[in-house]
Every structure is written in C-alpha cells, then in structure tokens.
Amino acid sequence: xxxxxxxxxxxxxxxxxxxxxxxxxxxxxxxxxxxxxxxxxxxxxxxxxxxxxxxxxxxxxxxxxxxxxxxxxxxxxxxxxxxxxxxxxxxxxxxxxxxxxxxxxxxxxxxxxxxxxxxxxxxxxxxxxxxxxxxxxxxxxxxxxxxxxxxxxxxxxxxxxxxxxxxxxxxxxxxxxxxxxxxxxxxxxxxxxxxxxxxxxxxxxxxxxxxxxxxxxxxxxxxxxxxxxxxxxxxxxxxxxxxxxxxxxxxxxxxxxxxxxxxxxxxxxxxxxxxxxxxxxxxxxxxxxxxxxxxxxxxxxxxxxxxxxxxxxxxxxxxxxxxxxxxxxxxxxxxxxxxxxxxxxxxxxxxxxxxxxxxxxxxxxxxxxxxxxxxxxxxxxxxxxxxxxxxxxxxxxxxxxxxxxxxxxxxxxxxxxxxxxxxxxxxxxxxxxxxxxxxxxxxxxxxxxxxxxxxxxxxxxxxxxxxxxxxxxxxxxxxxxxxxxxxxxxxxxxxxxxxxxxxxxxxxxxxxxxxxxxxxxxxxxxxxxxxxxxxxxxxxxxxxxxxxxxxxxxxxxxxxxxxxxxxxxxxxxxxxxxxxxxxxxxxxxxxxxxxxxxxxxxxxxxxxxxxxxxxxxxxxxxxxxx
Amino acid sequence: xxxxxxxxxxxxxxxxxxxxxxxxxxxxxxxxxxxxxxxxxxxxxxxxxxxxxxxxxxxxxxxxxxxxxxxxxxxxxxxxxxxxxxxxxxxxxxxxxxxxxxxxxxxxxxxxxxxxxxxxxxxxxxxxxxxxxxxxxxxxxxxxxxxxxxxxxxxxxxxxxxxxxxxxxxxxxxxxxxxxxxxxxxxxxxxxxxxxxxxxxxxxxxxxxxxxxxxxxxxxxxxxxxxxxxxxxxxxxxxxxxxxxxxxxxxxxxxxxxxxxxxxxxxxxxxxxxxxxxxxxxxxxxxxxxxxxxxxxxxxxxxxxxxxxxxxxxxxxxxxxxxxxxxxxxxxxxxxxxxxxxxx
Numbered sequence: 001x002x003x004x005x006x007x008x009x010x011x012x013x014x015x016x017x018x019x020x021x022x023x024x025x026x027x028x029x030x031x032x033x034x035x036x037x038x039x040x041x042x043x044x045x046x047x048x049x050x051x052x053x054x055x056x057x058x059x060x061x062x063x064x065x066x067x068x069x070x071x072x073x074x075x076x077x078x079x080x081x082x083x084x085x086x087x088x089x090x091x092x093x094x095x096x097x098x099x100x101x102x103x104x105x106x107x108x109x110x111x112x113x114x115x116x117x118x119x120x121x122x123x124x125x126x127x128x129x130x131x132x133x134x135x136x137x138x139x140x141x142x143x144x145x146x147x148x149x150x151x152x153x154x155x156x157x158x159x160x161x162x163x164x165x166x167x168x169x170x171x172x173x174x175x176x177x178x179x180x181x182x183x184x185x186x187x188x189x190x191x192x193x194x195x196x197x198x199x200x201x202x203x204x205x206x207x208x209x210x211x212x213x214x215x216x217x218x219x220x221x222x223x224x225x226x227x228x229x230x231x232x233x234x235x236x237x238x239x240x241x242x243x244x245x246x247x248x249x250x251x252x253x254x255x256x257x258x259x260x261x262x263x264x265x266x267x268x269x270x271x272x273x274x275x276x277x278x279x280x281x282x283x284x285x286x287x288x289x290x291x292x293x294x295x296x297x298x299x300x301x302x303x304x305x306x307x308x309x310x311x312x313x314x315x316x317x318x319x320x321x322x323x324x325x326x327x328x329x330x331x332x333x334x335x336x337x338x339x340x341x342x343x344x345x346x347x348x349x350x351x352x353x354x355x356x357x358x359x360x361x362x363x364x365x366x367x368x369x370x371x372x373x374x375x376x377x378x379x380x381x382x383x384x385x386x387x388x389x390x391x392x393x394x395x396x397x398x399x400x401x402x403x404x405x406x407x408x409x410x411x412x413x414x415x416x417x418x419x420x421x422x423x424x425x426x427x428x429x430x431x432x433x434x435x436x437x438x439x440x441x442x443x444x445x446x447x448x449x450x451x452x453x454x455x456x457x458x459x460x461x462x463x464x465x466x467x468x469x470x471x472x473x474x475x476x477x478x479x480x481x482x483x484x485x486x487x488x489x490x491x492x493x494x495x496x497x498x499x500x501x502x503x504x505x506x507x508x509x510x511x512x513x514x515x516x517x518x519x520x521x522x523x524x525x526x527x528x529x530x531x532x533x534x535x536x537x538x539x540x541x542x543x544x545x546x547x548x549x550x551x552x553x554x555x556x557x558x559x560x561x562x563x564x565x566x567x568x569x570x571x572x573x574x575x576x577x578x579x580x581x582x583x584x585x586x587x588x589x590x591x592x593x594x595x596x597x598x599x600x601x602x603x604x605x606x607x608x609x610x611x612x613x614x615x616x617x618x619x620x621x622x623x624x625x626x
Numbered sequence: 627x628x629x630x631x632x633x634x635x636x637x638x639x640x641x642x643x644x645x646x647x648x649x650x651x652x653x654x655x656x657x658x659x660x661x662x663x664x665x666x667x668x669x670x671x672x673x674x675x676x677x678x679x680x681x682x683x684x685x686x687x688x689x690x691x692x693x694x695x696x697x698x699x700x701x702x703x704x705x706x707x708x709x710x711x712x713x714x715x716x717x718x719x720x721x722x723x724x725x726x727x728x729x730x731x732x733x734x735x736x737x738x739x740x741x742x743x744x745x746x747x748x749x750x751x752x753x754x755x756x757x758x759x760x761x762x763x764x765x766x767x768x769x770x771x772x773x774x775x776x777x778x779x780x781x782x783x784x785x786x787x788x789x790x791x792x793x794x795x796x797x798x799x800x801x802x803x804x805x806x807x808x809x810x811x812x813x814x815x816x817x818x819x820x821x822x823x824x825x826x827x828x829x830x831x832x833x834x835x836x837x838x839x840x841x842x843x844x845x846x847x848x849x850x851x852x853x854x855x856x857x858x859x860x861x862x863x864x865x866x867x868x869x870x871x872x873x874x875x876x877x878x879x880x881x882x883x884x885x886x887x888x889x890x891x892x893x894x895x896x897x898x899x900x901x902x903x904x905x906x907x908x909x910x911x912x913x914x915x916x917x918x919x920x921x922x923x924x925x926x927x928x929x930x931x932x933x934x935x936x937x938x939x940x941x942x943x944x945x946x947x948x949x950x951x952x953x954x955x956x957x958x959x960x961x962x963x964x965x966x967x968x969x970x
Contacts (some may be wrong), residue, residue: 091916165913171878172861172914179915263881266817269860273818281862281877316746324756347875349780350880355775362767366760371729373759379734381747386671394735401727405720412774414709418871421911467674476684482697487868489911492919499870500907503696577746
C-alpha cells in the first residue's frame, strides 16, 4: 500500500507540484505541517531552552565556585531565593540542578536534537516530499510546546520547581512535606513530562514510518546515510522506552495524589507515620532507568549519525566501515535496553543482579569503541576541510572518547561503590552525553544551516565559537574527575561541612569561571545564527560538495522539497574521492552507467539493474497515461 | 552606580566586537573571500588541533602527578584496597587507550589537512580491522569485568557471623546510630512506634532491643568485620564513608546492608596524614532535600581492645529512657530490667 502511494507520489508530480498556493502566516509559520518548518520550530525552541538550561547551571556554578560571594545582584531574577545576606537558598540550589538536568536532557538534547534533525533530514535525505503524517508531526511539536510552557511556568511558582534531582526519585518527589519543590512544582513537572512523552512518541512513530515507507526509488536500507540510520534507531529506542517513563510518572502521580503505595513504604516524616506500606522506591528506579539509560542513546545516536555524515563529507572520504557502523548502532540500540540497573549498583539492588548488569554494561563499550576506531580511520589519509561543523564533529569524537572511557570505571560495580554519585559521574556523563550531543547538535546546525535558511553562517565566528567551546568544555569537566576521585558528592550545596571535601576550592573556582566563560561564548553562536538567517551570504545549493539527496534540492527547498520529480538513488552516500572519478564526490543520484571510469567491478553489474528499473518505469508511466 | 558602569562596559565591548565583525565582513565582500574555508583558515585549525593536544595532555598530566595526594584519599578498609587496585588498573589501561585515540584524532586532523594537490584515499572498509578492534576491546573488557565481578562478589557476600551489628538510619537531615549491644543483635523496629524519643521505632516486645544503645558518632573496631544495617525513615539517603570506599543507599521500607573491615584506626590515620585533627567522616550521597549537604557523622576507628572497653561503658537506650518499660510486655519486664542494666 505504502509503496503504491510513494509510487504515485513520484510520478504524479507534474500535475500538481508546480502550482504554488500561498499559505497564510499561521499555516506557514505556526501550525505548519511542513517538516522543514517544524524542524526549525524545534530548533529555535531547543535553542531557547539551551540558553535557559545553561543559565541555570551558571547560577549554581557561582554558588559552587564562589560560596562566599554576595549574589544579591541576582535578586531581580531570583527574588526571594536569594536570602537577605545575598546567599542562594539551598533548596533552590537543588531546584536549579534538577531543572538544569531536565531541561538539558529532555528539552534540548532530545527534542532540540532529534526534533530538529530527524524532522529536517529524514524526508530530505531519503527522498520524500514530507513526513508520513504531517499532521502528527505538527501535533508532536505543539505537544512539546505545551510541555515547554508548563515546565517554564513551574520555574516561577512560589514553592519553586521540582527539586528532587532530574531523576525525581520518590519518596522525596512524592512527599510535599519532604521539600517544597515536591509540591506544585513536581506536579507541573509530571504534567509537562506527560505532554513531552506524547510529543516524543508522535514524532518517533512518524520518523520510523517515514523511513520505512517513503524512501525514494533505489534508496534501499543499505544506501541510507548513517544519519538516517541513527535517527531511525533513535526513534525505535524512544518508542520502546518512553512509555515506561510514562508508566513510572503515572504511578508517581497516583502515589502523590490518590494515596496509593507503589513507591512508598514505612515512612515517618514531620512527626507523622504515613499509612503507606508495601511499596518500593526501587521499583521507581527500575522504571525510570528503563527509559533513563536508553535516553542516553536517544540523545547520543543522532549526534553520532550527524558526525558520521560530516566527517565523511569533510574528510572527502567514505565513512570507514559503513556496515560496521550500522551494526554497532544496532548493537547499541539493543544493549541500551538491558544495562539500566548499572545506575542502581548501590541502591540496595540484589548484588547478583548487579553482576549481571556489570557484564551487560561493559559489553556496550565494544560497539562504542568500534565507532571511535571507524571515525579515526575515516580521518586517516583524508583531505580534511575544517568547516565549523567538521571542528565540532572532531570535538565530538574527542569528548566521546574521554567521557566514554570513564564509563568503564562506573560500569564496574566494584569500582562504582566509591564513585557512584560523585563528581566523577558528573564528569563522565557531561562529556559523553552532554558535550558529545551538544557538539553533534552544533555541528548539525553549522552543516545544514545553508539548506535550512539558504544562507551561510559566518565561518570565522564559527571557529572562535568552536575553540572557545571545546577548550571550555574540557576546562569545565576534566577537572571534575579529580574532584570525583576525591569523593566529592554531587548535588551538594556547599562542601564546607566536611573536612574530607574541604579541598579543591581553587579547582571549583576554576571550573565555575570556565563554565560561565563557555556559556558567554555561546552568544557568539547565537549572534551568528540569527544574523546569518537574515544577513548571511546566500548559499549555493550544495556548499560542501556533498553526495546526499538534500543537496539536490533548490537553495531553499519549498513545499514538497523537489520542484520536479523526486530524484532516484543509484549508489551509497559515501562515494567521496573515488579513484578514477573526476570530481571528489559522486552524488547518490548519479547512475553507475554514467561513471564507468570510477566503477568498482561489482558496481558494473548494477548497471543492468538500473536499466531494468528505468524500463519498468516507462511502462508504468505509459500505463498511467492511458 | 557600580552596576551601571559594568553594564556600560559590557555594552561597549559588545558594540566594539560587532563593529569589528561588520568591518571584517565588508572587507571580505570587497576581497571576494570569506565564506569558503581558505587555506590559511584550514591550516590555522589544523595547527590548533596539535596545540590543543599538547596543552591538554601537558596540563592534565602535570595536574595528575603534581596533585596526586590531594585527590587520592587514603584508603582505610580491606575491600577498599582491592577496589582501589581495580580502579588504578582500569586507569592505566583506559588511560593508554585515551591517550592513543586522542593523539591519533588530533594528529590525523593535522596531518591530513586539506591540500588541493592531494586526493583522499578511497578506503571504505576492511573487515579484518573491524574484527581486530571488536575482539581486542572485548577481551580486555572481559578481563576487567571478571576481576571486578570477583571483587564485587566478595564485598557483597554474607557478612561473617561475628560481625559487629550496627544500625544506621538516615532521616532529614541527620543519621542516627544504634548498636546491637551485648547480644550483638539490633532489635526489631516498627515505623509506627517512632516518636520524638524512640526515633528508631524500637519494638519493646523484642528482647534484642533491651540492651541496644545509641551513640552520637559511629565508633567501630579495627580489623573486625562490621555489619552496617542501613535504613531510612523518610526519603532515600545514602551512606558514604569515602576513606572506607563504602557506599549504600538507605531506603525507606527496604533495609539494606554493607559489611566491611576497617584496617586503620583514627589515631593511625592521624599520624599517616600528619594531621592531628583528622577524622573519618560519613556523608549522604543520595539527594534528600535542603540539608542533603550537611548530613555528617564522625566515624571513629579504635583498636579492638579500646573498642570493647568503650562498648562496655555504654548505657542501654532503655536504661536511659525507663519510661519505655511501660511498652515491655509483662512477662518480659524482668528480663528487660536485667538486660538493659537498669537495676544494677
């Protein structure tokens, strides 16, 4: 059925795709069903969230780096959360940490990254006019928007936003008497997350069905760019794991509002013994991490896909080990579902289960290592052009290595006893997941900006932005390893109570300065981004001499992406610097019959198939005419 | 006024930067360059890769060795020596991988920077290489996993029979510590019996409770197994003694435990550290609310003889709170009086 539709779509173009019906402002920019506009909506919303999320971290870094400082000047923004003496409220500190995590993980690196690039690139790179369901796609964005509004409002309510850490473990998150953030703020957190999950599912289902059903002629799975493989697998992970978070949140709502005891048992708080018995806080942790761990790969895989594409293009070389890349991503996808309990080694989990999860966790390091080696070999003997996108991609590989390696410590349950919930963990996941995914996001923006807005971003500002960010990220997170090995626990408002944690004030100060400088450095990007949308130099249709389909569209692709027929695909996406070829790239749309000089022996066999394909089409077109 | 000057300075700096940007752009437009990656830009970035690498490894290497003692806390438990060994073994192996891969990344970036007279090598795959770098990490990781698993299995095994039983209960925002007493058994509790005085909810129908005593800090013997029976009464907490390499969550409704053997007394550690004020500390590592960062307990490790002496001096909780005799069932009152040491 779907193939038939795609077929019609391919051939019926002449009849209705050339007439441009003007759209109203609302249907073009607001309730748009065009995947490119929705992608931009996600991107801009994601950028706004990133600024907010990073600003929150700048505030708590002030507290950690300069605990004695007078923060009175923040009172216009934070109001009563700054005490009369100019100190940050300890509970609001936790709220900042919590909201920073929630915003960055879900609103920036899930919605901002997948939402932008899956939406933008899937139809363009597989050769489709739009998503399988434009309407669902629109709903997906607007559910995300509602989630965003609710989450944003929760920052400003009197009792403060959710403050139990981004994992919102009960009983802390279930009992308003345990902390004020667990009151209305937590309710709003849960409601926002429910909308967010709905949005994520609508998007994910759309991505999967589009990739499966709407590929253009010749675009087999073995010819998909690695970006599409990454987005596809990411969507699969999301569809399978987000419902479990939904379940976890729903049971938490029941415990909070309807007196059930899923997570609560034997609690005595504020001079009162609660009636709940029989529940288990560990149950919540299992449910949460069943999403929470795959979530790491939901934010990481798209970044790795984007990087694969950019590194191949700018090394002027095919990505090394295309099949191995796909197999490792599939391996990561599968394994991501069976490693969750490594977050719970010291939660009181049965130690035997801990051993099992240690084995499974360390297996997942293998496909990750394979990916790194493949990136390195792609660079080897390449002809590397340092566009800002390429710089961020190389940066991604570096932080992915540095952050990935510490995972081998934490995945080992015996070593994790000491390191769990210390700054070592903070360093680990900020490098491997936070920085790596952010770099992927930024690389993607620099690389596809010309196709999104038809203009180029400023390269020099891009370089300054990259070096500031790269040096900044390492300055912030590398020192945290030392603090972590020294045992400093995370989510501490202040370390002065403990002799064991009284050192490293200089290093904490350094980290804070680096963090705030890196944050300010991002405004260079923001300026470049918004300036270039309106004033950037006009981009050529294919500025990076890339092979994939999106670059065969006009400078600014309109509704339906290609003005004429959707191009057909004849080859894989990585024919860069092919021996014998005149140019150093051969687009996917060039048939083997036109590149006799560079064809490999087995590719000459494909020519016969191409001829068959074309003959078939003539028959179909003829049949349509009658 | 000070704020105004800062705002003005920021405004001026931003304005100057924007001006520079605008001028350089116009120059580029006139010269017809700008957006394309030029050769000098490309070389600049290639060189920066190497500069970054040297600076990064230089600084990280220097800091790691110069400040080793500051970030490597001394270890004071038997299992901690084992996990430390595993930690440093993993550090060496992964450290080498970290160095090699990062160096290759930056050096390749530099060495293979764009040259219009050169063509990149068309090298799409090599299955032997893929097998190699799937196999080798798999073998190394297996070795790390197995050594980690053996250590974990030992640490998490059943506590020895003679282990000192000590209950530690977390609540917002403090720890409460209760010893098994003469029978070395921590008595039953029921959270519904908790009140301002009986903060552990000790159940007076269990005879094991009569000799239990509480203490303001955690006092343990050196060289003898100690079993911490861990619980929480309101939200999650987590027991963390950095020097003992010990951590375990405290969960309401689900008691957990951790047994270990301390192998350096506080006094020995004071000498070793050259710090007469040194104390072992116990901290909370699971976010539990406003006072999370202040849940501190001092841990004192004594020589076994000192410990026995100290323990013998402790008065039972019941003897300090004789009102609770009323909760003791009739037929056990006499036993309670004797075990609690009330009528001595």
